[in-house]
Amino acid sequence: MGLTRIDQPAEILPRVVAKIRSVADVTKRKQLLTILISLAEEEKIATMIEGMLDAEEDLLIDTPFLRKMREIGWREGWAEGRTEGLVEGHKQGESHLLSRLLRQRFCLGQ
Numbered sequence: 001m002g003l004t005r006i007d008q009p010a011e012i013l014p015r016v017v018a019k020i021r022s023v024a025d026v027t028k029r030k031q032l033l034t035i036l037i038s039l040a041e042e043e044k045i046a047t048m049i050e051g052m053l054d055a056e057e058d059l060l061i062d063t064p065f066l067r068k069m070r071e072i073g074w075r076e077g078w079a080e081g082r083t084e085g086l087v088e089g090h091k092q093g094e095s096h097l098l099s100r101l102l103r104q105r106f107c108l109g110q
């Protein structure tokens with residue numbers, strides 16, 4: 001490609017992927033696909049590239065770096081979800097406590 005910015009990705013990317021697919025050495029092809037996706041700074045372009053890959057090629061680009069990135073993403077997502085869950089749990093707990101205190105104060109029963 002030789003570009004840092006792709007003006008017409010719909011035209012250029014299919015040719016690049018086809019050229020990479022023509023590489024006979026599986027290891028080299030894997031490296032080229034990994035590099036291509038990792039250099040795609042725009043999410044739209046990375047998604048476009050991934051859409052052009054078949055299932056076999058998707059498996060080929062499962063590199064240690066990408067596994068590490070998925071692990072980091074999973075951990076960050078888990079931590080964020082846990083924090084949101086704790087906040088929501090505290091809100092519900094406060095609501096139940098307030099409801100209980102009001103019932104006790106005004107003898108409203110259960």
